[in-house]
Amino acid sequence: GAVVSQHPSWVICKSGTSVKIECRSLDFQATTMFWYRQFPKQSLMLMATSNEGSKATYEQGVEKDKFLINHASLTLSTLTVTSAHPEDSSFYICSAKGQGYSNQPQHFGDGTRLSIL
Amino acid sequence: DAKTTQPPSMDCAEGRAANLPCNHSTISGNEYVYWYRQIHSQGPQYIIHGLKNNETNEMASLIITEDRKSSTLILPHATLRDTAVYYCIVSRSAGGTSYGKLTFGQGTILTVHP
Numbered sequence: 001g002a003v004v005s006q007h008p009s010w011v012i013c014k015s016g017t018s019v020k021i022e023c024r025s026l027d028f029q030a031t032t033m034f035w036y037r038q039f040p041k042q043s044l045m046l047m048a049t050s051n052e053g054s055k056a057t058y059e060q061g062v063e064k065d066k067f068l069i070n071h072a073s074l075t076l077s078t079l080t081v082t083s084a085h086p087e088d089s090s091f092y093i094c095s096a097k098g099q100g101y102s103n104q105p106q107h108f109g110d111g112t113r114l115s116i117l
Numbered sequence: 118d119a120k121t122t123q124p125p126s127m128d129c130a131e132g133r134a135a136n137l138p139c140n141h142s143t144i145s146g147n148e149y150v151y152w153y154r155q156i157h158s159q160g161p162q163y164i165i166h167g168l169k170n171n172e173t174n175e176m177a178s179l180i181i182t183e184d185r186k187s188s189t190l191i192l193p194h195a196t197l198r199d200t201a202v203y204y205c206i207v208s209r210s211a212g213g214t215s216y217g218k219l220t221f222g223q224g225t226i227l228t229v230h231p
Contacts, residue, residue, distance in 0.1 A: 002163075004160075006160070032217055034217075034218070034219070036221075043204075043221040043224065044155075044161070044221040045221070046218060046219070049217070049218065091158075093160045093161070095160075095161075103166065103168070105151060105163045105166055106163070106217070106219060107163055108153075108161045108162070109160050110159050111158070111160045
Protein backbone atom coordinates (compact mmCIF):
# COMPACT_ATOMS: atom_id res chain seq x y z
CA GLY A 1 0.00 0.00 0.00
CA ALA A 2 0.86 3.67 -0.24
CA VAL A 3 3.58 4.74 2.15
CA VAL A 4 4.23 8.21 3.49
CA SER A 5 7.35 8.80 5.52
CA GLN A 6 7.71 11.68 7.95
CA HIS A 7 10.95 12.81 9.55
CA PRO A 8 11.87 13.41 12.27
CA SER A 9 9.40 11.51 14.41
CA TRP A 10 10.29 13.43 17.52
CA VAL A 11 12.14 16.65 18.18
CA ILE A 12 12.89 18.82 21.19
CA CYS A 13 14.36 22.26 20.73
CA LYS A 14 14.79 25.57 22.45
CA SER A 15 12.36 28.42 22.10
CA GLY A 16 13.22 30.70 19.19
CA THR A 17 14.74 28.08 16.94
CA SER A 18 13.31 26.91 13.62
CA VAL A 19 12.38 23.31 12.98
CA LYS A 20 11.97 21.61 9.61
CA ILE A 21 9.77 18.55 9.15
CA GLU A 22 9.93 16.45 6.00
CA CYS A 23 7.13 14.47 4.41
CA ARG A 24 7.89 12.01 1.62
CA SER A 25 5.67 9.80 -0.48
CA LEU A 26 7.79 6.68 -0.98
CA ASP A 27 5.95 4.71 -3.62
CA PHE A 28 3.73 7.19 -5.41
CA GLN A 29 3.79 10.71 -6.75
CA ALA A 30 1.90 13.15 -4.57
CA THR A 31 0.44 16.11 -6.40
CA THR A 32 -1.09 17.34 -3.17
CA MET A 33 0.15 17.14 0.39
CA PHE A 34 -1.63 18.28 3.52
CA TRP A 35 -0.28 19.38 6.88
CA TYR A 36 -2.24 18.83 10.08
CA ARG A 37 -1.69 19.63 13.73
CA GLN A 38 -3.09 17.69 16.66
CA PHE A 39 -3.07 18.85 20.27
CA PRO A 40 -3.46 16.35 23.13
CA LYS A 41 -6.91 14.81 23.37
CA GLN A 42 -8.07 16.73 20.31
CA SER A 43 -8.72 15.80 16.71
CA LEU A 44 -6.55 16.64 13.73
CA MET A 45 -6.82 20.16 12.39
CA LEU A 46 -5.82 20.98 8.84
CA MET A 47 -3.19 23.69 8.65
CA ALA A 48 -2.48 23.96 4.94
CA THR A 49 -2.75 22.32 1.54
CA SER A 50 0.36 22.07 -0.57
CA ASN A 51 0.36 21.50 -4.30
CA GLU A 52 3.58 20.65 -6.10
CA GLY A 53 5.16 23.67 -7.71
CA SER A 54 2.77 26.24 -6.30
CA LYS A 55 2.23 28.17 -3.10
CA ALA A 56 0.50 26.47 -0.23
CA THR A 57 -3.03 27.38 0.76
CA TYR A 58 -3.36 28.02 4.47
CA GLU A 59 -6.44 27.52 6.61
CA GLN A 60 -7.93 30.47 8.42
CA GLY A 61 -5.96 31.37 11.51
CA VAL A 62 -2.74 29.66 10.42
CA GLU A 63 0.15 32.09 10.00
CA LYS A 64 1.87 31.51 6.68
CA ASP A 65 5.02 33.30 7.82
CA LYS A 66 5.19 31.13 10.90
CA PHE A 67 4.63 27.81 9.15
CA LEU A 68 6.58 27.77 5.90
CA ILE A 69 5.63 25.04 3.47
CA ASN A 70 7.60 23.96 0.45
CA HIS A 71 6.48 21.31 -2.04
CA ALA A 72 9.28 21.35 -4.56
CA SER A 73 8.84 17.84 -5.94
CA LEU A 74 6.14 15.23 -6.36
CA THR A 75 7.55 13.21 -3.50
CA LEU A 76 8.62 15.77 -0.91
CA SER A 77 6.98 18.52 1.09
CA THR A 78 8.53 20.31 4.05
CA LEU A 79 7.02 22.27 6.92
CA THR A 80 9.28 24.71 8.75
CA VAL A 81 8.10 26.07 12.07
CA THR A 82 9.95 29.36 12.34
CA SER A 83 10.96 30.89 15.66
CA ALA A 84 9.14 28.17 17.51
CA HIS A 85 7.68 28.85 20.95
CA PRO A 86 6.20 26.53 23.59
CA GLU A 87 2.66 27.08 22.27
CA ASP A 88 3.81 25.53 18.96
CA SER A 89 4.43 22.25 20.73
CA SER A 90 2.13 19.73 19.09
CA PHE A 91 1.86 16.60 16.97
CA TYR A 92 2.34 17.55 13.32
CA ILE A 93 1.11 15.10 10.70
CA CYS A 94 1.37 15.20 6.93
CA SER A 95 -0.64 13.36 4.33
CA ALA A 96 -0.21 12.85 0.63
CA LYS A 97 -2.68 12.37 -2.18
CA GLY A 98 -1.61 10.77 -5.43
CA GLN A 99 -2.27 11.57 -9.02
CA GLY A 100 -5.04 9.86 -10.89
CA TYR A 101 -8.62 9.46 -9.76
CA SER A 102 -9.89 12.44 -7.79
CA ASN A 103 -11.35 10.26 -5.05
CA GLN A 104 -8.02 8.70 -4.17
CA PRO A 105 -7.59 8.64 -0.41
CA GLN A 106 -4.95 10.55 1.46
CA HIS A 107 -2.25 8.53 3.14
CA PHE A 108 -0.71 9.80 6.33
CA GLY A 109 2.74 9.85 7.80
CA ASP A 110 3.33 8.75 11.38
CA GLY A 111 3.62 12.30 12.62
CA THR A 112 6.27 14.45 14.27
CA ARG A 113 6.01 15.21 17.93
CA LEU A 114 7.45 18.69 18.48
CA SER A 115 8.32 19.92 21.95
CA ILE A 116 9.57 23.47 22.43
CA LEU A 117 11.27 24.23 25.72
CA ASP B 118 -18.10 19.59 3.34
CA ALA B 119 -20.90 17.69 5.02
CA LYS B 120 -20.63 17.19 8.75
CA THR B 121 -20.65 13.72 10.25
CA THR B 122 -21.98 12.44 13.56
CA GLN B 123 -20.48 9.44 15.31
CA PRO B 124 -20.98 7.94 18.77
CA PRO B 125 -18.12 9.01 21.04
CA SER B 126 -17.26 5.48 22.12
CA MET B 127 -18.06 1.82 21.52
CA ASP B 128 -16.95 -1.51 22.94
CA CYS B 129 -16.53 -4.77 21.14
CA ALA B 130 -15.47 -8.27 22.19
CA GLU B 131 -12.44 -9.72 20.50
CA GLY B 132 -13.41 -11.96 17.58
CA ARG B 133 -16.81 -10.37 17.14
CA ALA B 134 -17.83 -7.95 14.42
CA ALA B 135 -17.52 -4.26 15.21
CA ASN B 136 -20.17 -2.11 13.56
CA LEU B 137 -19.40 1.59 13.68
CA PRO B 138 -22.21 3.93 12.57
CA CYS B 139 -21.91 7.35 11.01
CA ASN B 140 -24.57 9.88 10.11
CA HIS B 141 -23.98 12.31 7.26
CA SER B 142 -27.44 13.57 6.48
CA THR B 143 -26.23 16.67 4.58
CA ILE B 144 -23.93 14.78 2.22
CA SER B 145 -24.01 16.05 -1.35
CA GLY B 146 -23.82 14.14 -4.58
CA ASN B 147 -20.10 14.54 -5.21
CA GLU B 148 -18.94 13.72 -1.69
CA TYR B 149 -17.38 10.41 -0.81
CA VAL B 150 -17.45 8.75 2.61
CA TYR B 151 -13.99 7.96 3.96
CA TRP B 152 -13.04 6.00 7.05
CA TYR B 153 -9.73 6.37 8.84
CA ARG B 154 -8.51 5.19 12.19
CA GLN B 155 -5.83 6.51 14.50
CA ILE B 156 -4.00 4.37 16.96
CA HIS B 157 -2.47 6.28 19.84
CA SER B 158 0.50 8.46 18.87
CA GLN B 159 0.40 7.46 15.22
CA GLY B 160 -0.84 9.09 12.04
CA PRO B 161 -4.30 8.14 10.76
CA GLN B 162 -4.55 4.95 8.75
CA TYR B 163 -6.80 4.79 5.69
CA ILE B 164 -9.41 2.03 5.93
CA ILE B 165 -11.95 2.31 3.13
CA HIS B 166 -14.06 4.76 1.16
CA GLY B 167 -17.15 4.74 -1.02
CA LEU B 168 -19.64 6.87 -2.90
CA LYS B 169 -22.93 4.98 -2.92
CA ASN B 170 -22.19 1.29 -3.38
CA ASN B 171 -21.12 -0.97 -0.57
CA GLU B 172 -17.39 -1.59 -0.51
CA THR B 173 -15.19 -4.31 0.94
CA ASN B 174 -11.45 -4.67 1.24
CA GLU B 175 -9.04 -6.71 3.33
CA MET B 176 -9.59 -4.51 6.36
CA ALA B 177 -13.30 -3.78 6.48
CA SER B 178 -16.65 -3.40 4.79
CA LEU B 179 -18.49 -0.16 4.23
CA ILE B 180 -22.26 -0.18 4.03
CA ILE B 181 -23.86 3.03 2.73
CA THR B 182 -27.62 3.48 2.92
CA GLU B 183 -29.52 4.03 -0.28
CA ASP B 184 -30.21 7.69 0.55
CA ARG B 185 -26.50 8.07 1.48
CA LYS B 186 -27.39 9.80 4.72
CA SER B 187 -25.63 7.26 6.87
CA SER B 188 -23.06 4.51 6.69
CA THR B 189 -21.63 1.70 8.79
CA LEU B 190 -18.06 0.50 8.96
CA ILE B 191 -17.82 -3.19 9.72
CA LEU B 192 -14.70 -4.85 11.10
CA PRO B 193 -15.69 -8.50 10.67
CA HIS B 194 -13.49 -10.05 13.34
CA ALA B 195 -12.20 -7.41 15.71
CA THR B 196 -8.84 -7.92 17.41
CA LEU B 197 -7.19 -6.08 20.28
CA ARG B 198 -5.08 -4.23 17.73
CA ASP B 199 -8.22 -2.68 16.28
CA THR B 200 -8.59 -0.53 19.39
CA ALA B 201 -8.34 3.02 17.99
CA VAL B 202 -10.22 6.20 17.22
CA TYR B 203 -12.27 5.74 14.06
CA TYR B 204 -13.08 8.75 11.93
CA CYS B 205 -15.88 8.95 9.39
CA ILE B 206 -15.30 11.84 6.97
CA VAL B 207 -17.11 13.06 3.91
CA SER B 208 -15.06 14.86 1.33
CA ARG B 209 -15.61 16.40 -2.05
CA SER B 210 -14.11 14.36 -4.84
CA ALA B 211 -13.43 17.22 -7.23
CA GLY B 212 -13.67 20.92 -7.66
CA GLY B 213 -14.08 23.83 -5.30
CA THR B 214 -11.83 25.21 -2.63
CA SER B 215 -12.50 22.29 -0.32
CA TYR B 216 -11.46 19.67 -2.87
CA GLY B 217 -9.67 16.80 -1.25
CA LYS B 218 -9.75 18.27 2.23
CA LEU B 219 -10.52 16.02 5.16
CA THR B 220 -12.23 17.58 8.15
CA PHE B 221 -11.73 15.40 11.19
CA GLY B 222 -14.39 15.29 13.89
CA GLN B 223 -13.97 13.65 17.27
CA GLY B 224 -14.52 10.16 15.90
CA THR B 225 -15.52 7.01 17.77
CA ILE B 226 -13.17 5.47 20.32
CA LEU B 227 -13.47 1.74 19.71
CA THR B 228 -12.21 -0.45 22.51
CA VAL B 229 -11.83 -4.13 21.74
CA HIS B 230 -11.67 -6.22 24.89
CA PRO B 231 -10.66 -9.85 25.41
